[in-house]
Amino acid sequence: MRGAHVTFCILVLSSYGRAQTPVAPTTPDPVGPSRGDNWSGYNIVNSFETGDRFLSVSGNEDKYRSDENFGSGVRLFNSFFSMDSKNGHGKLFDQLVVTTNGLGGDPYQSVNLKVDKNKLYRYDFSWRKNDYFNPGLTTDGGAGQNLLNTTFTMQDHNLTLLPQSWIRFTLGYSRSSQSGAGLSAVQLYNVSGPDDATGNAFPVFTNVKRLQNDFRVGGEVHWLGFTLNWLRGWQNFKDDTPLQFSGSETGIGTPAGSGLLNSFQQAQANHGTSPYWQVGLFRDAHWINVNGRFTYTGGVRAFISNETAFGTNQFGALANQQIITAGDARRPVATGNLNVTILPTPKLTIASRTSVYNVRTEGNSAYLQYDNATQSTDLLYFQFLGIRTVATDLDAHYQVRSWLDVHGGYGYSNRQIGASPQFAFAGSTSGAPYLQTNTENSGIFGFRIRPLKGLTVMGDGEIGRASNPFTPKSDQNYHTISARIQYKLRNLQLNAQTKTDYNLNSVTLSSYSSHSRTYSGSADWSYKSWLTLNGTVSKLHLDTLGGIAFFAGPEFLPNQLSYYVSNLYSGTFSGRISMKRVDLFVGYSLIQDVGDGRNSATSTVVGPDLTAFQTAQTFPLKFQSPSARVSVRINERIRWNLGYQYFGYHESFFAGQNYLAHTGYTSLLWSF
């Protein structure tokens, strides 16, 4: 029996270590007695991995923080604790499981808790924290000004009462927050209101403060084979992020750099609630499955902001400016779904899905601008955006032979959009309402063959036509073709797949086409449970051709082309050897975009003869990360681990973002 447990542990081990990043924590390497310890009717299993992480970065550390963000210091890398009632009749609970990850300073931290008592309750809790750093990177020194150095924190509580009963109740609470420092920008000294392009943009500091609370209550009733599910929720949101600046800052605008900002303050409050509810009624029987759902989500945000700025405007005059905006926005969303699956024979499945959804976005914003040149602007805006979509599709899957399945289907979608842009409701001239309808028809087909035991070959395709796409990049005349081969034989698994996705969206003045092709392969192999090897390779190709129009200096260039090419190769490899006391892991990950094959930023390419566009049409880079780890079993309850991981990022056309990072850790994994 003990041998069986060792085998089980090794099986668990063999499934780990292939996601590549990060090299720490070491778990789920087992430590402690495999059977756990017994105490007062419970079986207890626990383990902790604690140690020190180190980091050395050369190059652009901000970019490293944006990509990986692992730092230095002592961490509780990972922990696991479980208590299981051995007879299923624990006093307060039958099972309690706690897991943690990255506590003590890692950028990605989490705690999960699960407690349940048979027939009485089940409680799930999760807490996550993410240190998010984004320097607003742009290419070629474009001075990205929207920097964020914030922390996301999220927690979820879900309590189910009477989880195995014919009627059960659920209570839930979620809390999400984002806080921290940031750098943003504000447009000032506009002459005639917010849509006037004469102003200058200035960088300003911000202190991000966002919070959302979500309360849920619901239940489920099973009766006569049907299940009725209902959920009522309330989301309360508030954003009280202020902006401020004091000093002397030159603006971005026209004429370039002529404005000056000496002081700026903006206080704002954006608060609101989004009540929602959902009702579902469904039944699964032997030959038919049917479910219907109706949801409604409201949404109201009330906002007000007050900002003052002092400085010199773009015309050289001293300027102080005050802007007050206030109003509210509303967006109710209603949906209905009806899904029916019929299995008239064991070989035939017919699935039908119909959905309707309706969205209305409306609101008003009063914008008042005062300045010291006696100008006063008072604008009232109202904007409406409504979307109504009806979609249905019907698929049939048929098993022709035991080794051959075929399927086909048809889909239809109809979407109506109504818009009243900048409709002024306070006595001003109304904006014209616009209505448009897009109809999309699509068909799918495919087959699945199993010519040999363990071997499956699949092919799928879809073709679709849309009558009135919303943007030049939306689906209009598209088709996809994909194929996959999968082979499984005991400890060996091989996969290969390819997919093409083409879309052509052509209009009179401009055309857009997108060609995406992906090719992937993977192999997993384990030998006698102590050697595991895994490798994957992928090529992701994308080329898009779109019509663009822009100003180059004073000249308007209306019929230009933007041709973007990406040829991205990816490879991962990992190997793991488990010996008597020592466990060794090595891994390697590579991402390389060779772009359109150019080795210099500027060249003769399809599109405008401007350096900025030529640089942006392809983006060759290389991102690689080798890693290695050794784990040594000191005794039954302690393992010692040592790991190293390297991150190398290199852009071919702009060296300012390149970095090299050496990370590693040493830790003890122990149980007590």
Next chain:
Amino acid sequence: MENRYHARASQRIGLYVVQAFAFFSIALAVARGADPPKTGYVGSNPCKTCHADVWFKFYKNPHFKSIAIGKEEPANTGCEGCHGPAEAHIKAHGGKATIIAFSQLAAKPTLDACLRCHSNSLNRANIRSSQHTLNSVSCTNCHSIHKSSTPKFLLAKSQPELCYGCHITQRAQFSMPFKHRVNEGFMKCSDCHNPHGANAPTWRMAGRPSMINQASGNEEACLGCHIDKRGPFAFEHPPVRVEGCEMCHYPHGSTNSRLLRRPVVFTICLECHNGAGTFGRTKTGIPTLSAAHNMTDPRYQNCTNCHVRIHGSNSDPLFLR
């Protein structure tokens, strides 16, 4: 006028769903689930003799609950609850032909067996028509009932390794320089996807569901975490609501630090803002840039430098504040 039209449409949606459901309810009222055999049950105790390794740790298995209750019908509890009556199996001294062995079952009977108990959850209401089921991916492809390596949901492997086993391209996407932190353990695939099937999305053209969870019942999964992007805003950037976040972003990973579909900002904006065709909410083409935007100047190549509220604004139709 549009307000009234859309308000009525909301009411009609509910009416259609109720009417259609009433029709199917009649058919379902006479439909019955797959009944298990009535005889041949011997209880779980004899199983311990040969399958001690399974029984030894079975008290940690969520399915142990049915045994602990002690009042369930034989067909709904213990080993026989899933594997069927064991009398013939014991008489034959084992063998996979004399009992329900899931390693020998095809996808559909496997699903039927699990749904006998697990069909009563809204999260699994669409499992029969999910892409996984229609492609013969059944419960035991992802769940390992007796050799699970995860503390919840009896998964055969932990996420994302489980999903990467088939979704190879997604592994490459999550290896990009900038990505959602799935490999780091901060997120899971199931934070955004429902592997048991989902309802049609409320963005793009709806159509076939791609197994994406919906935040707040009917909104894009991204908005569950990116709370500041949700709005509503007095001035919404229409493609965000009409086409969804994927219009501009790769959700898994990208070479751009904002997960944009292009390495730089301005090309992605210009590809739509070209004034061509009948695109956009006014059907007159999506507006081009004003003369103030000299694209030879790097300061104008980072559109979001100034258009800081690009997802939606309460103060400015041009998303400047």
